[in-house]
Amino acid sequence: MQKLNLALAAILVVSLVSHTMEAKAQLNQYLISKIESFHLFVDSLKILASSPGKKFTLPNRGRPSRLSSTGRRGRCSDLKEPFIALIPHFLEQTQDENVVSALGKTAQSEPVFWFYVPKLPQDVRKLEFRLLNENKEAQKYILNLTDTPGIVGFRPSLHQKLKLNQQYHFTASIIYCDSDISKNPTVDSWVERVTLGDSLENQLRGATAEKRIELYSKNGIWHETLTLLVEKHQENPNNPMINDQLVSLLKDAGFENIANKTNIKYYILSTQNN
Structure with a gap:
């Protein structure tokens, strides 16, 4: 027992x-x-x-741009949505029509350029990017598109860095027609490297990522604002606050149709110089 x-x-x-x-x-x-x-x-x-409800400060000047691939004649693509260059813009009224005027400001000599790429066929996976200086000398890059649709960014390794206070024209095309590149879905716009000034430089020095986003947004520095927000989104993909900030930024820049899409993907590509 x-x-x-x-x-x-x-x-x-x-x-x-x-x-x-x-x-x-x-x-x-x-x-x-x-x-x-x-x-x-x-x-x-x-x-x-760090986001006291202040909107992104749009540029008070710009250059005529074609931010969307819609409306082009002789296209050889069958895109259901337009290919779009993500650059802040506004409408300028001329004697005959309203013209889209756009300009992306950056403080960097090699900024990230951003585009909305729609759903592509499996056999279409390349994007050509050209950056032209004031003498119309072009630097050309080929990008491999891995996953569409989505918001795509890339930072080209430029042979000639962007110079301060100069505007550069850029074009981007999704390569559908090798035989006639004029029929490819194409967009074009402008970028300018600007001087930040001592006061802003001092505020940015040692600031957190959240504070830097606020300062860049308040001062209309587009490329850094969007890039930092996307990087924060990649670090915290389930954070609704970051997603809301991205949506607000896209709306402020004039891209409501893209901002309202759900579960949109963001990624940065590597480039091949050509």
């Missing part, structure tokens, strides 16, 4: 230890999930605090 009691006691102890370990593991998992949720909440508060 004594042996039976000892055996039962041993079984009870093992059962208690097992249940205790299981409960401890469950508690640890619960605490980890709560800590992750807390960090996500803190990140959201940081972003909210």
